Amino acid sequence: MKTDKPDKDKSKINMEELVSYCKRRGFVFQASEIYGGIAGFWDYGPYGVELINNLKRAWWKTFVYQNPNIFGLDSAIIQSPKLWEASGHVAGFVDPMIDCKECKHRFRADHVVEEWIEKVEKEQNAPALPTYSESLDVLNEYLDSFKKEISCPNCGKFGTFTSARQFNMMLTTHVGPAEDDTTLTYLRPETAGGIYTNYENVRETTRAKIPFGIAQVGKAFRNEITPRDFVFRTRELEQMEMQYFIQPDVREEEYAKWREFTWNFLLDVIGLSKENISWHEHGEDEKAHYAAAAHDVYYNFPHGRKELCGIHDRTDHDLTSHMKVSGRDLSYFDEASAKRFTPNIIESSMGVGRLFVAVLTEAYIEEEVGDETRVVLKLKSELAPVKVAILPLSKKPELSKVAKEVFASVAGEYNVEYDETQSIGKRYRRQDEIGTPYCVTVDFESIDDQAVTVRDRDSMKQERIKIVELKSYLADKLNLVVR
Ligand SMILES: [Zn+2]
Numbered sequence: 001m002k003t004d005k006p007d008k009d010k011s012k013i014n015m016e017e018l019v020s021y022c023k024r025r026g027f028v029f030q031a032s033e034i035y036g037g038i039a040g041f042w043d044y045g046p047y048g049v050e051l052i053n054n055l056k057r058a059w060w061k062t063f064v065y066q067n068p069n070i071f072g073l074d075s076a077i078i079q080s081p082k083l084w085e086a087s088g089h090v091a092g093f094v095d096p097m098i099d100c101k102e103c104k105h106r107f108r109a110d111h112v113v114e115e116w117i118e119k120v121e122k123e124q125n126a127p128a129l130p131t132y133s134e135s136l137d138v139l140n141e142y143l144d145s146f147k148k149e150i151s152c153p154n155c156g157k158f159g160t161f162t163s164a165r166q167f168n169m170m171l172t173t174h175v176g177p178a179e180d181d182t183t184l185t186y187l188r189p190e191t192a193g194g195i196y197t198n199y200e201n202v203r204e205t206t207r208a209k210i211p212f213g214i215a216q217v218g219k220a221f222r223n224e225i226t227p228r229d230f231v232f233r234t235r236e237l238e239q240m241e242m243q244y245f246i247q248p249d250v251r252e253e254e255y256a257k258w259r260e261f262t263w264n265f266l267l268d269v270i271g272l273s274k275e276n277i278s279w280h281e282h283g284e285d286e287k288a289h290y291a292a293a294a295h296d297v298y299y300n301f302p303h304g305r306k307e308l309c310g311i312h313d314r315t316d317h318d319l320t321s322h323m324k325v326s327g328r329d330l331s332y333f334d335e336a337s338a339k340r341f342t343p344n345i346i347e348s349s350m351g352v353g354r355l356f357v358a359v360l361t362e363a364y365i366e367e368e369v370g371d372e373t374r375v376v377l378k379l380k381s382e383l384a385p386v387k388v389a390i391l392p393l394s395k396k397p398e399l400s401k402v403a404k405e406v407f408a409s410v411a412g413e414y415n416v417e418y419d420e421t422q423s424i425g426k427r428y429r430r431q432d433e434i435g436t437p438y439c440v441t442v443d444f445e446s447i448d449d450q451a452v453t454v455r456d457r458d459s460m461k462q463e464r465i466k467i468v469e470l471k472s473y474l475a476d477k478l479n480l481v482v483r
Pocket of ligand 1: 100101102103104105152153154155156157160
């Protein structure tokens, strides 16, 4: 089975609280909310867009800038439909679907079965059922044998399901004025496709020699039958993918290397804790037919331990398929060994939305301060949506004037907020809740001593700093380069 049960940690934020927090604090809104929403699509608000941009920048810096032989790419969302025929998506990018004949709702057959198994095992407190696998036959056997026990998640009726059938998840559109089979195209289901088709262009223009990698961050689209779990499973998603092109005989060591690299990125750069991440090796029934090996990193999400990212040994499957369908020779001649071969690929792939949920789950903390509870987002300062908040003690014009000068002296390089309404205590709490590492208070003394008070989010300690020194003080604290 793919998912483990959620753990019982009460201090951790649950999914309902997370969704409400994200809306209340301007991280994530439902798409088309004023029209009743559209399932599987979400909009990132003022703090959400800062956080996801910071996550993407952190990934890019680590994967692209820290490796001299990894190059960036931004390929088009719509490609020739032949690309998706070659990659196998047209034939095989499917999920098992069932309909309820009573209420006409559609469901992922595997999700319905998995949830029922989970429920039964919880009640009986033991795994008492035949082993579950993802094949359509096994799913149908399950649905048939237990039709008196598995009810429709929507209407609650028994025995109303059709048998499971495969549903292609690619979203389609038409390019050009005619709407027929000749103009049918797809919104890309993953970013990797454009990387494979640009392999030769990137290799030639950068004069790269194998091994080298191509990295891309971008949107992908999947017509999920039942999008759910907030931004975890959506119909429009964003991916961060790196494909590393290698010789066939170094697959094992490169696979180990990129697993470790990805793992360390999650721990050291993003700040997830060891207790919350774990490896999940794909069993024979989960692995794609071409993958020689596949490991996912699972995160302890509010809704259980689930996939955050994957590292896959894709063998020479991708370039071989594209050579066959395109007729182009994508083989590589290695001068050192005087051998020609089809490059093999190790892939490291991560969902931005999933990393967003993981990092908020990890950072969200409720702690007792005096006799009240403070919500604080203990994010690494590199990831914080707002780095510094400038807070004049009152709205008096003479104070505003100094505070605006302070704002101007530090703004421009990173996101700085200016806030002069409500009591200073409430404004501190607001900034704590969105994870702002430093609050700068401008008080009446500032006018005379040309200094401000800087408050640290985590320790809540305050320090008096000269205004002329503030920019370099903050840059130092935030680990930034000052110009
Ligand atoms: Zn129903």
